[in-house]
Amino acid sequence: MLNQSLKLNNKIFDPEVEKISTRQGFGEGLVLAADQDKNVVGLCADLNSSTQMSLFAKKYPERFVQIGVAEQNLVTVASGMSAMGKIPFAASYAVFSPGRNWEQIRTTIALNDRPVKIVGSHTGVSVGADGATHQALEDIALMRVLPNVILISPCDSIEAKKATIEAAKIDKPVYIRLTRESTPVIATEDTPFEIGKAQIFFAPPMTPQVGIVATGPLIYEAILVAQKLAEKGISAKVMNISSIRPLDFTAIINLAKEAGSIVSVEDHQVVGGLGSAIAEVLVQNYPVPMELIGVHDKFGQSGTPKELKEYYGMGVSDIEKAVEKVLARKITQ
Amino acid sequence: MMWPTEEKIKWLEEKARDIRVSVIEMLEEAGSGHSAGALGMADIFTALYFHILKHDPTNPTWSDRDRLVLSNGHICPVYYATLAHAGYFKLEELKTLRKFGSRLQGHPERKFLPFVETTSGPLGSGLSQAIGMCLADTIDNSKSSGKQFYALLSDGELNEGNTWEAVMLGAKEKLQNLTVIIDRNCIQLEGYTEDIMPLEPLKQKWEAFNWQVQIIDGHSFNEIIKAVSEAHAVFNKPSVIIANTIPGKGVSFMERDWRWHGKAPNEKEAQQALNELQNTN
Numbered sequence: 001m002l003n004q005s006l007k008l009n010n011k012i013f014d015p016e017v018e019k020i021s022t023r024q025g026f027g028e029g030l031v032l033a034a035d036q037d038k039n040v041v042g043l044c045a046d047l048n049s050s051t052q053m054s055l056f057a058k059k060y061p062e063r064f065v066q067i068g069v070a071e072q073n074l075v076t077v078a079s080g081m082s083a084m085g086k087i088p089f090a091a092s093y094a095v096f097s098p099g100r101n102w103e104q105i106r107t108t109i110a111l112n113d114r115p116v117k118i119v120g121s122h123t124g125v126s127v128g129a130d131g132a133t134h135q136a137l138e139d140i141a142l143m144r145v146l147p148n149v150i151l152i153s154p155c156d157s158i159e160a161k162k163a164t165i166e167a168a169k170i171d172k173p174v175y176i177r178l179t180r181e182s183t184p185v186i187a188t189e190d191t192p193f194e195i196g197k198a199q200i201f202f203a204p205p206m207t208p209q210v211g212i213v214a215t216g217p218l219i220y221e222a223i224l225v226a227q228k229l230a231e232k233g234i235s236a237k238v239m240n241i242s243s244i245r246p247l248d249f250t251a252i253i254n255l256a257k258e259a260g261s262i263v264s265v266e267d268h269q270v271v272g273g274l275g276s277a278i279a280e281v282l283v284q285n286y287p288v289p290m291e292l293i294g295v296h297d298k299f300g301q302s303g304t305p306k307e308l309k310e311y312y313g314m315g316v317s318d319i320e321k322a323v324e325k326v327l328a329r330k331i332t333q
Numbered sequence: 334m335m336w337p338t339e340e341k342i343k344w345l346e347e348k349a350r351d352i353r354v355s356v357i358e359m360l361e362e363a364g365s366g367h368s369a370g371a372l373g374m375a376d377i378f379t380a381l382y383f384h385i386l387k388h389d390p391t392n393p394t395w396s397d398r399d400r401l402v403l404s405n406g407h408i409c410p411v412y413y414a415t416l417a418h419a420g421y422f423k424l425e426e427l428k429t430l431r432k433f434g435s436r437l438q439g440h441p442e443r444k445f446l447p448f449v450e451t452t453s454g455p456l457g458s459g460l461s462q463a464i465g466m467c468l469a470d471t472i473d474n475s476k477s478s479g480k481q482f483y484a485l486l487s488d489g490e491l492n493e494g495n496t497w498e499a500v501m502l503g504a505k506e507k508l509q510n511l512t513v514i515i516d517r518n519c520i521q522l523e524g525y526t527e528d529i530m531p532l533e534p535l536k537q538k539w540e541a542f543n544w545q546v547q548i549i550d551g552h553s554f555n556e557i558i559k560a561v562s563e564a565h566a567v568f569n570k571p572s573v574i575i576a577n578t579i580p581g582k583g584v585s586f587m588e589r590d591w592r593w594h595g596k597a598p599n600e601k602e603a604q605q606a607l608n609e610l611q612n613t614n
Contacts, residue, residue, distance in 0.1 A: 041469070041472065065468060070501070072495040076495065077461045077465035080402075080461060080464060080466040080468070081466070081469040084469035085469070108462060112444070112451060112452040
């Protein structure tokens with residue numbers, strides 16, 4: 001059942017559950033962060049509406065810089081602004097930032113340790129119709145290898161809003177991973193959020209047989225799977241990881257100890273993403289059978305988000321199959 | 334900015350020679366590094382740190398200091414030597430260049446040496462950062478801030494797309510407190526700039542991007558100081574000074590030879606270089 005202590009959205013199993021995109025949550029959060037701190041500035045590479053930075057730009061035009069379609073300039077100008085005490089949020093699509101401008105981020109923000117907030121929208125195949133060129137499936141991998149960088153992948157609009165407000169308060173580089181499509185609202189305004197902390201969103205009454213660990217809006221599918229499994233007598237515990245760096249090692253190790261098997265879920269390449277990060281932790285601390293749900297060594301394509309999630313093996317039935325597989329491996333070990 | 338007296342010019346010339354001597358000594362000790370650009374920019378660094386910049390070596394974090402971004406970080410021997418001669422740290426530390434544990438990393442790093450405004454080396458990103466600094470200052474102070482912002486660029490890094498993205502933005506934002514100085518030494522790592530990727534007509538390129546352009550002799554203190562002074566007086570646009578320099582300036586066998594772009598002198602070469610520099614009147 002849903003973890004009541006986190007005050008999650010209790011209408012989550014309702015077919016008409018409210019849906020809002022994480023980019024919308026970011027846009028609203030940025031306005032709130034800017035209300036609180038006059039040093040918050042925004043930079044965008046001609047994608048103001050698409051990233052929802054437009055909300056900020058409209059309210060604070062004097063603190064907004066339109067960079068044009070120039071993502072290398074986007075992050076390096078942001079680095080310069082942070083050197084003067086500003087808290088820059090630099091937004092674009094993730095394939096371009098951190099995709100196109102990765103070295104600039106590495107040198108002028110990560111190595112330089114400047115508190116620039118890089119906001120990459122349109123991640124995952126859930127981007128849909130725009131196709132492979134615009135579906136970032138590599139951004140977690142790109143940003144996870146950079147020292148000093150905090151990496152947040154919010155599960156819904158509310159978490160995205162809170163992550164944005166928190167990011168503005170941290171004197172470190174931050175990458176915020178956003179999505180285009182409207183997805184179920186999982187949290188509420190009262191749900192606690194802390195960078196570096198994983199949270200159990202769904203806990204079975206009995207000892208779990210499997211831990212499902214998800215990042216981003218696919219947490220919704222993970223919860224649906226856990227609910228279905230409960231009806232079949234299989235107990236699954238669902239953990240939400242929005243903070244991929246720093247990663248909550250303790251929570252992951254404890255879940256592995258408790259459940260004895262793990263399924264990771266992400267709309268990203270399985271290479272270098274959340275699943276890889278968890279595997280790195282477990283293999284050094286408490287190895288258990290693990291299955292990785294995500295994109296396996298392919299690029300995306302055009303389609304609806306639903307079609308694409310199912311085609312690339314990230315649908316509810318795929319997660320269920322992964323659970324069955326990992327449980328079978330657990331028994332034979 | 335005060336106009337320099339003849340005595341001051343003479344003094345600056347001697348200071349630049351001392352800095353070149355330090356550059357050679359550092360590079361020889363390090364056994365690797367970039368000689369030609371470092372020697373070629375010694376006069377400009379000297380003019381900046383000993384006459385032009387508003388800065389205080391006893392208070393490096395002074396918030397009203399002018400900001401200088403060295404974009405082509407590989408010429409850092411001249412940057413470090415100038416900072417040491419200006420009093421930011423002791424001259425003896427220069428000998429630690431490129432060694433384990435040194436604050437003087439192979440390319441400048443802010444986290445190692447807080448006196449540098451940014452970490453640099455990968456080319457093409459410095460102008461953007463200087464623009465970001467200037468923009469932030471403009472947001473806070475409108476156009477009345479007393480601070481000046483400088484970006485030092487190599488000509489080779491004008492190959493980088495990032496540079497031209499920044500050039501467009503600087504003009505768009507009318508950053509009149511921003512002055513770029515290009516080390517126009519006509520060499521880059523593997524040859525002459527006009528062979529590798531022609532830059533000419535360089536003046537017209539910057540003018541077409543709506544910048545104020547001056548071309549000077551980058552070894553003439555009079556010209557350097559006059560050009561920066563004129564750049565400060567430009568209204569509503571950023572300025573670029575294309576400084577013609579001689580790579581390897583002051584050392585006969587290094588001058589104008591692109592093979593010295595990324596090479597340090599050995600003991601014998603260093604001795605010859607020091608003899609030449611110290612025998613200059």
